[in-house]
Amino acid sequence: MDQKLVFSALETVCQEAISALSTSAGKPRADSMTRLLELMRQTQEHGRALQPVASGFAAVYHHYDFDPQTPGNGYRTLVKVLRSCIFHIIQKGRYIAANCHSPFFRVEHNTGEVEAYCSALCQLRALLYLAQRLLSDNEHGQLYSQEEGGLSEKFVQEYISMHKACFYGRCLGFQFSPSLRPFLQTVVISMVSCGENYRTQQSGFGMAALSFFTSGKYVMDPELRGAEFERITQNLDMSFWKSFWNLTETELLSGLAKMSSNQVQVNMALTVPPNPLTLPLASDPTLTTTVPPPLAHWGPGPVHMRLISYTLRQGQVSKELLELCRSEGTSRSLPAGFHLQKGADLSPCLLIHFHGGGFVAQTSKSHASYLKSWSKDLDVPILSVDYSLAPEAPFPRALEECFYAYCWALQNCHLLGSTAERVCLAGDSAGGNLCLTVSMRALTQGIRVPDGIMAAYPATLLTTDASPSRLLTLIDPLLPLGVLYKCINAYAGLDIQAVQGGLQISALTAVGQDTAVLTSDVTEGASSSAQSVPDCPGSSSSSQASSISTQSPGSAASADGTAEGSRDFPDGFQPLRSGSLAKIQTPRTPIIKNPYVSPLLAPDHMLRGLPPVYLVASALDALLDDSVMFAKKLRNIGQPVSLTVIEDLPHGFLSLSKLSKETQDASDICVARIREVFQQNPLSDTNKQPRKLSVTSSNHSSTD
Template structure:
């Protein structure tokens, strides 16, 4: 829908709804009707102001696209999100105008929902003003701010602005409708888990207890939003690692494996850290020695997972199985005397998983990797690199580079001749795909034949960009969490560096399972208490949240002191949950092997074809757009695909909806291009 049509429709709906509510108020006046009437007036005001802002962006945002065939950048996304919010308001407003006089019309419910969207529109209006400031101060076509003071002011605005409305009633309004129930489940699980995070229980026990305490967050979306805002701004990195790693428990991963594809090889490998000798790419008669990972605590093993839809030659060899270890279950390798081994594949896919450099493993991602192995008919080696903050940069990069070199040298054991090798990864893994390739070129080792990086992090700094403004509303990647990941990986919190035992993901699962019945009993008791005893507290919290939504334009005494980022007469709603977000500040952030967007041309020249698959609604969208532009400017082969309506991390959601499956299939198509396209 054309943006002019959107705002003319909004204006007409506001006029119609205000007229209908005015008639209703004259017949049966109530506090809820009066609030709804005031809310519609505020929406009308915000809509008129936002229209002018959007018109300004629409006139110029095409200058920031990668090319005319790939419309996508943070300015476009902000406009898209605003329109999504307005379309919800239009739909709800039409319903109210038509039904407000009916006997079964629930005035209180509709007033609460419309208030929430009104506040969301108010906060989005504030983001448009901040983006307008970026647009005015950045160079032509530049998405990231070069002004560090401006970026600091944006962080200050983020910490003070109200965000809870985006995690309550209107949670995920900007995403595909098929994903909203899942996002609601994730947010409810997270705030429930946060309730029990500090209690002395097993982690599986905390998950069980969280199940029983989640009821109040289901029935009270305002309470859920306020608690999610508190958690994202105040809980430490250990909480996020623990929560994200719940998917690593055998109980949950077993449930996930029910719906995933069956593969004949799913083998964990532990490769000792020993020097490797590989031929030089420029002259195969000469060789180069690749050292094992050394950063922080010296040589150590590298852990990997081999996934193959078909059992191929070498994959059940004694030479490979010596790396599997005694803990590998027999079902990881399907072997039988009559099972025919397929021949070596000419292709090999090396995968680096996402998780913000701080969480998850190949196990978290094996569901879509199994599908990829089937669809591409290729063996996949997924690397379980050491995680921050215990293992900050450059440990993960060293381990991934070493694993890549080991795969080249031992490809026949992995079921491949490695005639064509592709690197693939998402988010943090996408960053590692790029930096491993840069490291291979700098060492004179054969570079991969191509890269598929899904929503990669290419700039691990605190620079502001229009897409990073989305962290105010994003349930997957809030700014405070993004900064925690950057701080952890860059080693800004250097006191936490220590040698880690691989896979700190509920390793004591047997004990946890034995105690599960006890925890469920305790959880059931707490759940009953939450319904019987905590009801007044929940109601009080809901009342406070609702009172905060009554006036979307707060009074001047609520506004923080300092330079104004907004025009006179407007202020966004401020948060009642203030927190001082620790802004990462270390020279390592500017290291080209941390932030490849900052790499000099000499380090990027010679990279293989890079296929970037980004999401329009991802806070890291501008990372992909600017990196694609940079590669194109120096003549490097690059493609950029921008997918609509999906959040950051959509590959891990590939089995949840048709849209996420199609996005995963697109990534498979890009990988296939690497394998079948002729060499450069």
């Protein structure tokens, strides 16, 4: 619908509802109607103020797209979210205008609904004003604020004082596909219930069971749910988030996931000992280079992996591989008689996967459901790496382990059921970051780079720079700003303490543990490649995190509850403020600017020579601008890159692939991009027509 038509419809509906409610004076329930009438007037006022703002963005936001065939960036997303909110208000307003005089009209319920969406509209108005300043301050086409402090600091100050609970109660997930809203409600209710019972000395499963009995009040009272969600996302520590996210690793939940996933012939957990590897140089295979095992923080340690294969192949039945197989709990990693079977021929292709989880949570087990489907659809072996997790294992341990696993897979591909003629790296979120940085590491060490990369909604910039899509962290139930910063702090090494040297904590042993401690120097034992980056801050962790809280004078709010710097908002307008302010620990360390942490900041020479990169992003993801700007960066230096932007889905949609047709279609798009790598199709020949999922896709080949 045209922009003007949207706001015209809102104005008409508000006026109709106001007229209908105004005639209730002197009738029963008149007092109850008064509040509803006032809310409709406030909504009308917000709509009138927002129309020129939204129109202003619509006139220019195409300049920030990757290209004309791929309409997607944070400015577009903010307007899209605003329109979604308005559509809900229009629907509710029409119902009120037509039914407010009915004896069956539930005044309190409808007042609660309108109040929630009116509050959401008010807060979105504030975000759009902040985005206006970002638009005026940035260079043409630049999505991230490059100003030191400035709007990035301003947004943090606004975030800790602005009311956010309205987005997690009645309005929860209004911007996403309707098929996902019941799931999001379940997740948020589970999260606030677990948050209430946190620190009760319960195990992960015990906490989940206890939370089941306390969740009823959050189902019945959405306002309470929203307020509690706001509290825990702002104030609970990383150990809670690790515990909650790792509930998917419990036997009960993983067993349920297994029931709905494809059956595969091989699902084998491996532990590879930390032995140096010798690999040929890509430029001259007669020469070799030595790849040491991971060393950062505690010295050499094994690397854990998972081999998934829909078809049983040669090598997968070898004694050599079986010796690396590890048991998982009481279940057998291999079926009885497995070693007696004869496998099919080796596959020419190999997929190496790095899972998401904010660098702090989950393992390959959490992602096995869609990996099994991928293995069936592609009919290739998949090696998923269980890298060590932060804060127990901050940068660069995960990168070292993933790079070592990649090199080991190249050298031992025959054990995995592949000849590795074509190798693709795939990962989501943090895993997408690791796909890019592992390939950069291979380039710097002269080792064969993969034949392609499929990175789904990757984190390419781990700094605190503001962007229009990152403003969504104020409303996103899956990626709120406070939690995002906790993950960055953990990976950067700002959330650790000293422990005995030599302690190695894997991704699997970290599951369910509270914050463990490591060496105080986060770069002790760092890889030589991370230390040798020219002009690259980030090899030292002496910097301290900046903490903004209610005790920080002038940092968040004045005595009357309004944030300083209100010049960003027009006279007479202030966003709604929260009753209790958040405590946000803003990442403050040069490490987050290291190219191996934030590949978007890598100099051009570190990116030239990368294989074709296929980026699959979501239009409603707070990290959308990470993908858009990284795609532009690669295109500008002549690197082959493809960007696909999917509508209506949240960050992490791969883990939700079994929940709806929309998420399954999105997973299928990722599979299609991986298949293009294996089929050796040049990017210039891979243009696709948009699908029903509302996908926009564009591809660019190298001009070299």
